[in-house]
Amino acid sequence: SAVISQKPSRDICQRGTSLTIQCQVDSQVTMMFWYRQQPGQSLTLIATANQGSEATYESGFVIDKFPISRPNLTFSTLTVSNMSPEDSSIYLCSVDRTGGYEQYFGPGTRLTVT
Amino acid sequence: QQQVKQSPQSLIVQKGGISIINCAYENTAFDYFPWYQQFPGKGPALLIAIRPDVSEKKEGRFTISFNKSAKQFSLHIMDSQPGDSATYFCAANFGDKLIFGTGTRLQVFP
Secondary structure, three states: OOOEEEEOOEEEEOOOOOEEEEEEEOOOOOEEEEEEEOOOOOEEEEEEEEOOOOOEEOOOOOOOOOOEEEEEOOEEEEEEOOOOHHHOEEEEEEEEOOOOOOEEEOOOEEEEEO | OOOEEEEOOEEEEEOOOOEEEEEEEOOOOOOOEEEEEEOOOOOOEEEEEEOOOOOEEEEOOEEEEEEOOOOEEEEEEOOOOHHHOEEEEEEEEEOOEEEEOOOEEEEEEO
């Protein structure tokens, strides 16, 4: 498994602003993922962030809206840009050491946009 | 078809009873099936997982039953406890990604 921390744990932001969410892992991992989870809903993959390459975005998510950085093997950030109330959600990072079989999740960042 | 269908959406069980959550898939390329447990305000936690060449896997009170020909798998929670009250997600591996089911909210009453 892995110990994963996220900052901030929650935030309330105004429409039109941006928020950067940090994800820190206790050991080196190649694959990191960012998900969005609406309250009471399932997890939707935003992008895969591998160190040394550009993030790969899923359909419906674009780099201009959700820029991701992966500067090293233990850290990643997700920025939610030009926020609207529709971006209110829980954002989760996860890591994978098993080549796609098992992922371990951080505690999440609960974002509310007013 | 990259979907995993999960049912029921919600489940109420009495303490000591058996909780059963079902999932179905279409894509035979899926080759690993984990289950996650999520408590309110927490991230999902890996609970138990199975490969399609195994028909059953048991870990404590949690058992996965896998039917490869029917493309179905299920999670059984024996002797359900109030502490098991959480949302459960089945998932399937596809390449380097996981495809998640829609989730089942389990409530276990004393």
